[in-house]
Amino acid sequence: MNGWMHHLVIAPIVLPMFVCAVLLAFDERRRTLKRLLSLGTAATLVVISAALVWEVDAGRSALPGTPHVYLLGNWPAPFGIVLVADRLSALMVLLTSVLGFTALFYAIARWDRSGPRFHVLFLLLLAGVNGAFLTGDVFNLFVFFEVLLAASYGLILHGAGEERTRASLHYITINIATSLLFLIGVAMIYAVTGTLNMAELATRITSVPAADLMLLEAGAAILGIAFLLKAGIWPLSFWLPRTYAAAAPPVAAVFAIMTKVGIYVILRLSSLLFGETSGGAAGFADDWLIWAGFATMIYGTLGILATRKLTGVAGHYVMVSSGTLLAAIGMGGELLMAALLFYLVSSTLAVSALYLIIEPVERNAGEDDMIEGIAEPVFDDEYTGAVEEEEENEIGVVIPGTIAILGGGFIFCTLLLAGLPPLSGFIAKFAIVDALFGSAAISPTAWILITLIIASGLATLISMTRAGIDLLWTPSEDSPPSLSVIEVAPIGLLLAACLALMVLAGPVYLYMEGTAAALADRSTYIGAVRGAPRVGEATR
Secondary structure, eight states: OOGGGGGGGTHHHHHHHHHHHHHTTSOTTOHHHHHHHHHHHHHHHHHHHHHHHHHHHTTTOSSTTOOEEEEGGGOOTTTSOEEEEOHHHHHHHHHHHHHHHHHHHHHTTTGGGSSTTHHHHHHHHHHHHHHHHHBOBHHHHHHHHHHHHHHHHHHHTOSOOHHHHHHHHHHHHHHHHHHHHHHHHHHHHHHHHSOOBHHHHHHHGGGOOHHHHHHHHHHHHHHHHHHHHHHTOTTTTTTHHHHHHHSOHHHHHHHTTHHHHHHHHHHHHHHHHSSTTSGGGTTTTHHHHHHHHHHHHHHHHHHHHHOOSHHHHHHHHHHHHHHHHHHHHHHOOHHHHHHHHHHHHHHHHHHHHHHHHHHHHHHHTTOOOSSTTOSSOOOOHHHHHHHHHHHHHOOOOOHHHHHHHHHHHHHHHHHHHHTOTTSHHHHHHHHHHHHHHTSSSOOHHHHHHHHHHHHHHHHHHHHHHHHHHHHTSSOOSSOOOOOOHHHHHHHHHHHHHHHHHHHTHHHHHHHHHHHHHHHHOHHHHHHHHHTOOOTTSOOO
16 A cells, blocks of 8 residues: 555554543533534544455455554664554444444434533544554454453443443453463563564474474463463353343443454464464464363353343354354365355344343333443433433334334344344355365364254244243233334444345355465565565565
């Protein structure tokens, strides 16, 4: 990329941070202005990330698919910090932007008024997540990891209620301990290799002496535990269902991408540092990932069947999704990598849509809001009267329309999560099964993964159908409450994105195959980073 297009790589980080600073200058009463600024920023991020995907995939580069490297401070790698936009990172940034825009859109219905500085925290979270996907340096990854965690602490506490506070404190304590593990792992890796630049690590790891290999693997294992905990792997996932259930719906919806940060880092580092050409470190921890993924899928499936709350179903489904992805990463292979990337996008969009639709569905059944204490938002005194009058005068959709909209969206989510044809959830699971059957001899672990994929889909179908009967299709004497367009539109956008994945499955899957091929050939990534020219300098 040349000219201003070159700066697209850093825009998903700098833009939300800049708008955060601007929003802090305005009082909380300026809600309309804050909503316009934050929604405009989120929409702009969608456009920027889509442009990044296009540039990386085709664009105007001589070699489509070549990573675009941004040198911060114009310092060459590995001495300076680099941002790298390749097929995988650009895809993850686009997914984050779509979830961020829809969740923020949903929040302006009323959830952004349940506490102060919601929009600032939300945009800061997007900046941290985008930075974690785009960075090419392990220590810089820690910095962005802390940025997104700091923002998530405020968002998870957003609102009132004893249960939310209790779950939030557990979440904060666990992640502080995770940060300590992260630092220990990073220090051990640096002690062995002398660098934290990912591309440079990939070149030096092949020449690590045998005597130091155990220290390197120990550091990688500690680092891996930190990200496996974030990904929700069993037995480190005890915090996830409860925390996600306690969060406000738009916060839980955007948190669907948080577990994928851990998945992304494991996928990135395993392909760069522990691939087939990594010498003595090749294949490190693959077996552990496979069996940990299986255990997580089993635990998540049992949790889906055991819970009676939709928030519990969604939380345990996140675990099933993480387990499936980790097991597939451990098994390896380009075909399986392409399938798991398609599954990652589809499942993340689907579970985010489910988190948004849960609250209207439970409200339709006459239940209170998910967490005690958020039924009435926290307002300034002079703002309270206007809001109450607005809510009293609000005219919702007629009763049959409310049931139809909620029921239709709920059924769509059920089909997506269960993996039933012809939607994108089925295509993703079918692609994984087809990739497992593609080898000459099907391994026992492949049969286990196929069995667990089918069993988890069946459990999801049973649990979601049971919840739908209880919450939507059981006759009630009370009339359904009004349903705001602001609540329906973001759910519709997410479901439309899943529908687009089904309709455009061919070109999307071609992109996933190109991404999987780029992950298998780490030389392209290494060459792009190490040869990235400084401004005013020819290609090195």
